[in-house]
Amino acid sequence: MRIGVIGGGAWGTALAQVAARGGKAVTLWAREDDVVAAINDTHENSLFLRGVQLSDTIRATGDLAALNDCDAILVVAPAQHVRAVLTAADTGAIPLVLCAKGIEAGTRMLVGEVAREAAPHAPIAVLSGPTFAHEVAAGQPTAVTLACADTALRDALSARLASPAFRPYASSDVVGAEIGGAVKNVLAIACGVVEGAGLGLNARAALIARGFAEMTRFGLAKGARAETLAGLSGLGDLVLTCSSTNSRNFSLGVGLGQGIAAEGLLANRQTVAEGAHTAPVLRDAAEAIGVDMPVVAAVCDLLAGADVREIVSRLLSRPLRAEV
Numbered sequence: 001m002r003i004g005v006i007g008g009g010a011w012g013t014a015l016a017q018v019a020a021r022g023g024k025a026v027t028l029w030a031r032e033d034d035v036v037a038a039i040n041d042t043h044e045n046s047l048f049l050r051g052v053q054l055s056d057t058i059r060a061t062g063d064l065a066a067l068n069d070c071d072a073i074l075v076v077a078p079a080q081h082v083r084a085v086l087t088a089a090d091t092g093a094i095p096l097v098l099c100a101k102g103i104e105a106g107t108r109m110l111v112g113e114v115a116r117e118a119a120p121h122a123p124i125a126v127l128s129g130p131t132f133a134h135e136v137a138a139g140q141p142t143a144v145t146l147a148c149a150d151t152a153l154r155d156a157l158s159a160r161l162a163s164p165a166f167r168p169y170a171s172s173d174v175v176g177a178e179i180g181g182a183v184k185n186v187l188a189i190a191c192g193v194v195e196g197a198g199l200g201l202n203a204r205a206a207l208i209a210r211g212f213a214e215m216t217r218f219g220l221a222k223g224a225r226a227e228t229l230a231g232l233s234g235l236g237d238l239v240l241t242c243s244s245t246n247s248r249n250f251s252l253g254v255g256l257g258q259g260i261a262a263e264g265l266l267a268n269r270q271t272v273a274e275g276a277h278t279a280p281v282l283r284d285a286a287e288a289i290g291v292d293m294p295v296v297a298a299v300c301d302l303l304a305g306a307d308v309r310e311i312v313s314r315l316l317s318r319p320l321r322a323e324v
């Protein structure tokens with residue numbers, strides 16, 4: 001199975017490295033000419049994944065047509081750009097493995113729904129889970145959810161990507177795998193705020209648990225399965241991203257919690273904090289189907305400039321209620 005990758009950020013590059021293990025050829029499309037040149041000339045993506053020596057069987061290209069002879073393509077552009085790159089790539093019926101975590105602004109579509117519109121003939125799979133790119137690229141042990149309705153395709157992709165250090169767990173719940181990854185980014189911002197504002201570890205644990213309740217309410221309403229949300233792509237990724245400043249979303253929250261305005265934190269950044277884009281879309285999507293997501297709403301208000309203390313006191317003064 002010849003693998004192509006769309007997206008030369010940290011995660012696309014790390015996944016190219018996964019696919020290249022054992023000396024297999026991988027074609028990686030990157031948007032930036034200097035990323036293409038650096039990968040081909042020095043086998044390092046010095047812009048997005050500095051310090052990782054990449055396999056010399058990864059060939060980078062700036063030409064999307066170079067992916068047309070692949071047997072499967074990992075789509076690793078940020079969620080807001082997936083529609084544009086898939087439309088431009090025009091890869092026909094080549095299976096797409098969606099690896100971005102987010103919801104498209106404007107349409108409120110999950111990336112899978114976007115892909116079905118932009119590439120209507122392509123079989124769709126979703127790869128998601130607790131995966132900091134640097135650790136994966138360094139070969140540290142990692143497990144992911146690989147969701148696809150077509151079991152033969154899922155098994156072929158799993159066999160192609162698996163190694164002792166990279167374990168895909170199979171699922172048929174594509175929507176569930178997507179929702180976990182999209183929602184946890186917003187909740188990670190909230191946990192970062194708790195850290196930045198010095199509210200303590202009890203508060204962070206409470207936020208992870210209540211955030212997971214929000215993820216579950218929204219996911220079930222959208223047709224996800226509870227066990228997917230409690231698995232690697234949901235709770236697993238939530239715990240990872242809410243625990244470390246290695247997370248861009250958590251770090252953004254730390255800044256907000258310290259009272260720094262979102263505008264400044266988000267200006268001129270090269271790396272993506274998906275939760276900032278997902279938060280308002282998720283809040284609107286949840287409101288539209290009557291799902292209560294107070295933590296997500298709080299993150300939206302903080303991103304829009306609300307005062308941290310006011311938002312915290314609003315959350316803490318909500319009426320007491322049953323846990324479940």
Ligand SMILES: NC(=O)C1=CN([C@@H]2O[C@H](COP(=O)(O)OP(=O)(O)OC[C@H]3O[C@@H](n4cnc5c(N)ncnc54)[C@H](O)[C@@H]3O)[C@@H](O)[C@H]2O)C=CC1
Nearest residue numbers: 008009010011012031048078079081100101132133271272
């Ligand atoms: N970095 C990580 O550890 C992980 C990231 N992800 C997800 O992977 C997706 C990509 O993230 P990263 O690789 O981390 O990105 P990154 O933050 O390392 O790099 C930014 C990426 O955005 C691309 N980009 C910027 N403007 C663009 C445009 N107009 N059109 C197309 N692409 C554009 C850049 O070319 C670059 O590839 C995100 O959805 C993220 O949530 C998922 C798992 C782990």
Ligand SMILES: O=C(CO)COP(=O)(O)O
Nearest residue numbers: 129130131132247248249
């Ligand atoms: O998705 C991730 C880990 O699974 C990466 O999280 P951040 O985008 O917050 O860095």
